[in-house]
Amino acid sequence: MAGHSSELVSFQLSRLQSDEDGPRIGRLIFQGRDPIDTPHYVAISSRGAVPHLSQDMMRENTSIRALYTAVEDFIEKASLHSQVPPVFNCPTSADESPLRKFIALQKDALLILGTRRIPPLPCPASSTASSISIITSLGVGMLECTDYAEAVQKLRPDIVLGMGDVLFGHKPSVKRKDVMGDRTLAWLKELISAMEDEDDGTPRTALFAPILPIEAEQQSYYVGALQDELRDSVSGLVLYDSASVGAIPENMRGLPRLYLGDATSPHRLLDAMALDMDVFTVSFITEATDAGIALDFSFPALSDANTVGQLPLGIDMWSSAFAHNVSPLLGNCQCYTCTNHHRAFVQHLLNAKEMLGWVLLQLHNHHIVDEFFAGARDSIHGGSFEGERLMFEKTYTAELPAKTGQGPRLRGYQFRSEGKGGPRKNPIAFRPLDDGKEKLAEAALPSSDVDAENLGLQEFAEKLELCNTCSFTVTTQIFLAVCSNRKIFQSIPANVCIVPLNGHLVNGGYIFFVPFVGSFVGSNMTSTTPTKWLKAIQSLIYIQQIFAPLNIPSSLSFISCSHKNLTLKLLDTLNMKIILSLSVLAGLRLASARIGDLTYFSAGLGSCGITSTGNDAVVALSLPMMANGDNPNTNFMCGSQISIRNPTTGQTAEATVVDTCQACALNDIDASESLFSTLAGGLGAGRVPVEWGENILRD
Amino acid sequence: MSTSSKSPALEFEIIAKCSTTKARASILTLPHGPVLLPMFMPVATQASLKGLTPKQLARTGCNLCLNNTYHLGLKPGQDVLEKLGGAHVLQGWNGNILTDSGGFQMVSLLKLAKVTEEGVRFLSPHDGTPMLLTPEHSISLQNTIGSDIIMQLDDVIATTSPDAERMREAMERSIRWLDRCIAAHKKPATQNLFCIIQGGLDLGMRKVCCEEMARRDTPGIAIGGLSGGEDKVSYCQVVNACTNWLPQNKPRYVMGVGYPEDLLVSVALGADMFDCVWPTRTARFGNAIVPTGNLNLRHASFANDFATIEADCKCPCCRPEEDGGLGITRAYIHHVAAKETAGAHLLTMHNVHYLLSLMGRVRAAIVEDRYPEFLRAYFSKAYGGDMTRVPTWAVTALREVGVDLLNWR
Numbered sequence A: 001m002a003g004h005s006s007e008l009v010s011f012q013l014s015r016l017q018s019d020e021d022g023p024r025i026g027r028l029i030f031q032g033r034d035p036i037d038t039p040h041y042v043a044i045s046s047r048g049a050v051p052h053l054s055q056d057m058m059r060e061n062t063s064i065r066a067l068y069t070a071v072e073d074f075i076e077k078a079s080l081h082s083q084v085p086p087v088f089n090c091p092t093s094a095d096e097s098p099l100r101k102f103i104a105l106q107k108d109a110l111l112i113l114g115t116r117r118i119p120p121l122p123c124p125a126s127s128t129a130s131s132i133s134i135i136t137s138l139g140v141g142m143l144e145c146t147d148y149a150e151a152v153q154k155l156r157p158d159i160v161l162g163m164g165d166v167l168f169g170h171k172p173s174v175k176r177k178d179v180m181g182d183r184t185l186a187w188l189k190e191l192i193s194a195m196e197d198e199d200d201g202t203p204r205t206a207l208f209a210p211i212l213p214i215e216a217e218q219q220s221y222y223v224g225a226l227q228d229e230l231r232d233s234v235s236g237l238v239l240y241d242s243a244s245v246g247a248i249p250e251n252m253r254g255l256p257r258l259y260l261g262d263a264t265s266p267h268r269l270l271d272a273m274a275l276d277m278d279v280f281t282v283s284f285i286t287e288a289t290d291a292g293i294a295l296d297f298s299f300p301a302l303s304d305a306n307t308v309g310q311l312p313l314g315i316d317m318w319s320s321a322f323a324h325n326v327s328p329l330l331g332n333c334q335c336y337t338c339t340n341h342h343r344a345f346v347q348h349l350l351n352a353k354e355m356l357g358w359v360l361l362q363l364h365n366h367h368i369v370d371e372f373f374a375g376a377r378d379s380i381h382g383g384s385f386e387g388e389r390l391m392f393e394k395t396y397t398a399e400l401p402a403k404t405g406q407g408p409r410l411r412g413y414q415f416r417s418e419g420k421g422g423p424r425k426n427p428i429a430f431r432p433l434d435d436g437k438e439k440l441a442e443a444a445l446p447s448s449d450v451d452a453e454n455l456g457l458q459e460f461a462e463k464l465e466l467c468n469t470c471s472f473t474v475t476t477q478i479f480l481a482v483c484s485n486r487k488i489f490q491s492i493p494a495n496v497c498i499v500p501l502n503g504h505l506v507n508g509g510y511i512f513f514v515p516f517v518g519s520f521v522g523s524n525m526t527s528t529t530p531t532k533w534l535k536a537i538q539s540l541i542y543i544q545q546i547f548a549p550l551n552i553p554s555s556l557s558f559i560s561c562s563h564k565n566l567t568l569k570l571l572d573t574l575n576m577k578i579i580l581s582l583s584v585l586a587g588l589r590l591a592s593a594r595i596g597d598l599t600y601f602s603a604g605l606g607s608c609g610i611t612s613t614g615n616d617a618v619v620a621l622s623l624p625m626m627a628n629g630d631n632p633n634t635n636f637m638c639g640s641q642i643s644i645r646n647p648t649t650g651q652t653a654e655a656t657v658v659d660t661c662q663a664c665a666l667n668d669i670d671a672s673e674s675l676f677s678t679l680a681g682g683l684g685a686g687r688v689p690v691e692w693g694e695n696i697l698r699d
Numbered sequence B: 001m002s003t004s005s006k007s008p009a010l011e012f013e014i015i016a017k018c019s020t021t022k023a024r025a026s027i028l029t030l031p032h033g034p035v036l037l038p039m040f041m042p043v044a045t046q047a048s049l050k051g052l053t054p055k056q057l058a059r060t061g062c063n064l065c066l067n068n069t070y071h072l073g074l075k076p077g078q079d080v081l082e083k084l085g086g087a088h089v090l091q092g093w094n095g096n097i098l099t100d101s102g103g104f105q106m107v108s109l110l111k112l113a114k115v116t117e118e119g120v121r122f123l124s125p126h127d128g129t130p131m132l133l134t135p136e137h138s139i140s141l142q143n144t145i146g147s148d149i150i151m152q153l154d155d156v157i158a159t160t161s162p163d164a165e166r167m168r169e170a171m172e173r174s175i176r177w178l179d180r181c182i183a184a185h186k187k188p189a190t191q192n193l194f195c196i197i198q199g200g201l202d203l204g205m206r207k208v209c210c211e212e213m214a215r216r217d218t219p220g221i222a223i224g225g226l227s228g229g230e231d232k233v234s235y236c237q238v239v240n241a242c243t244n245w246l247p248q249n250k251p252r253y254v255m256g257v258g259y260p261e262d263l264l265v266s267v268a269l270g271a272d273m274f275d276c277v278w279p280t281r282t283a284r285f286g287n288a289i290v291p292t293g294n295l296n297l298r299h300a301s302f303a304n305d306f307a308t309i310e311a312d313c314k315c316p317c318c319r320p321e322e323d324g325g326l327g328i329t330r331a332y333i334h335h336v337a338a339k340e341t342a343g344a345h346l347l348t349m350h351n352v353h354y355l356l357s358l359m360g361r362v363r364a365a366i367v368e369d370r371y372p373e374f375l376r377a378y379f380s381k382a383y384g385g386d387m388t389r390v391p392t393w394a395v396t397a398l399r400e401v402g403v404d405l406l407n408w409r
Ligand SMILES: [Zn+2]
Pocket: A329, A330, A333, A334, A335, A336, A337, A338, A339, A364, A367
């Protein structure tokens, strides 16, 4: 194999300690890009942009020198409908990367391509001999090794990370570990040969090979092949776990190491540095930003004799204590935010849920991490790293401050783990039954001395009136309404109050009504198959996941009732239905209790797996409404009928649910062109408010 | 008739007038610098223009933007604004700010709002307690905000309201409230109070209001109560009539207008300033404003469209990389629209830049006295060369001021 990749990239270690676990500093030079002094960080992108930052902001107000992008962010339609990913078609000049052009990454920044987002969402499916499981904004899919190789050929990133057979979210079994090395090796070879086929003597992409997060002896065959056969094709290494540093073969120790491990705090970054990692993806930057936290640490730690106890690693900018505070986020910080704005503004923006708040925090937080790495390099250079690392450990608390405010709106593919070093608080997707039982066991049970039959629409309306005076304070709980009939309200504890407007509820929590469980609404519990119940529970858990990243504490409760028997047992309760929406609760007086905006899209193959045309009366509902599981095609919403009314004109229409609308707010509907025309009197308006409801609920 | 005016905190000078239409090009000098009119003012509701930094906003060519008094009164609140020293300090914006009175927001956002002679009664969105917004409160809050242009509290009702009595009451009350606002205004040396002409679609009432309010000699004048669902023909009639009655030497602001066609026609009818949330709101839904209308970039047909959002646009997104821009493609906006907020930021930048640069070109055309030709070229491009497709209201309104789109020369 040709040793050409070394022409592209060179790595000069200026301090290589004989002591194997000593920290090192180096310089990563990629032809045509700004050199990167290591240790350094790589910014993480989402769909090609650093979250919250438009490309001009990133160029002008950060010192980001390298950007990580994930293939799964660009191939959603391809993975589901075998379409050519649009980014492949991005026209460029001969020596330009279509990916770089597409995402408008500046020329001097290093472009790195990997398979999964960072941090990756755990996939419900496992990998196969030729593919890994991925999650795109359209759902779960598989990434074939050959497709990944094709993406690399087409997109021509500066650095590509070999596709590793790595499990995220849990430990592999012994049996599994055996195949991990074999698969990773086969995939690596496939990638190398594809890259060689493509290049015309001018290589453009350098390959970083995975070192697997398993014991050295379990990957010895793979690593042996790396050093014997593939050494010349590999320009660097990717590590998922700093403990696997021992598996790096002798003749590859001088290669740059990209660390993708879960470094949840600056302490863990220092640990990894001590183990000779060179380049790092730092997912806590965006996590802190989303949490409204301004990072506040420096390396070496500034010693302050007056400090009592440990210093926090960040400042919670939600705090009303900053409302009048016109100092920068940090006194001496030179970032854009700190040199142009003050704490009071950032605090205001967060509280007003203005996007600029997160933009400003993201700039500051990247700057802090930038400075942190610069400090670490100086410290290693000066030989004082180890002592200063210990001092840092002593000076700062172990974890970032907990978030108190609500984060920005996240999309399905953006879920992040909640914890900062702790265990993942988000449940792993779809391990439903046991989880569900556990949740049900802790559910708050309603009192049994109510007369369900006496509660009607009238009283519901009164409750609404009453509740208009509630405070809007967001408190602690999400309640899911599970009920035998529409008279759910008597089962709601007295301290809970309901505000119907916008569907949120206050005084004790949020009520989130399970968004549809299609076919078994209205049917008898006993006639419902266990599979359907499973789906229902899955969708409940999914909702919890939607809320979890928003920092609404995920103490999920089921409020349940059944007028026959108020104990909630999953499989033997008679006549239990899941109440799906406010429209049910409103007593179905209106066929259209939901109010949202109607827009139109061009119908085709939708997430339900049904192909429609613009002439069909079909709609796509919002993400939370659809709550797609691992296979969107089997979503029980699919095929449901809804009625829509344009209150301005009185025009009504019925439609079938066939797709998921990524951009829709909860109650918005995306309609086919003909349906939109019918309701809006033409396509001109583009967006009209409508009322709508689910036909299935007419009982 | 004088073509300039001077107030303690404002200078207004007309530098060119269209020889055919009533369009004017002028310079409005405010405490935070001169503003070239006609101008579109983007709306930074809560002291932030939808994800853009003040620097990014300034780069679109903007030096006068709106803040909403109602929103700032809720968050961060008058107390905080007082301590900080106003909205300029809050948002780090050295350009000019215009604030509304808060009344319109209240009436439109709060269903339970009720107007009495005292002011607007409503229930606090915080805790449901009854509140009252008076002209004095509104001015006090705007004095605290420190905006360069402040608006009187007016009694707004929909122009389409059939109740002529109520309409007259609202118009007359707005005049009485203007007097209370003028009396309550504590900082006339640094802030400019604009009156708001009311009177619905009744030209008689509008005339009375124009005369009464012009007599109060505020530094600038707004034509209010429009863009509330009335038909465009009526809208144009009102604007056209009001600009005839209003003094020439004061800036004229038509509230809530932002569609390109509406702007062009309104300028021809003699209006100078406009604001609208539409360009920024529509950006968040993935819509780009271009000369031929609106592109919904979320539509699948743009997934593989690698053209820039608009070919001739000089905004930071559309300008090619060689010219120091980003060269963002429609396909990329499609990729991030409604998924990453960065996508919304990019489109917001484009849309705001589009309207500001449109008004810049309008101004140049007026200065060079070729505004009729400009109008014709714009409508021709927007409707693919087929002038018969131009909406009748626009054709009619422009004919009123001497421009006939259908029978050109
Ligand atoms: Zn800073």
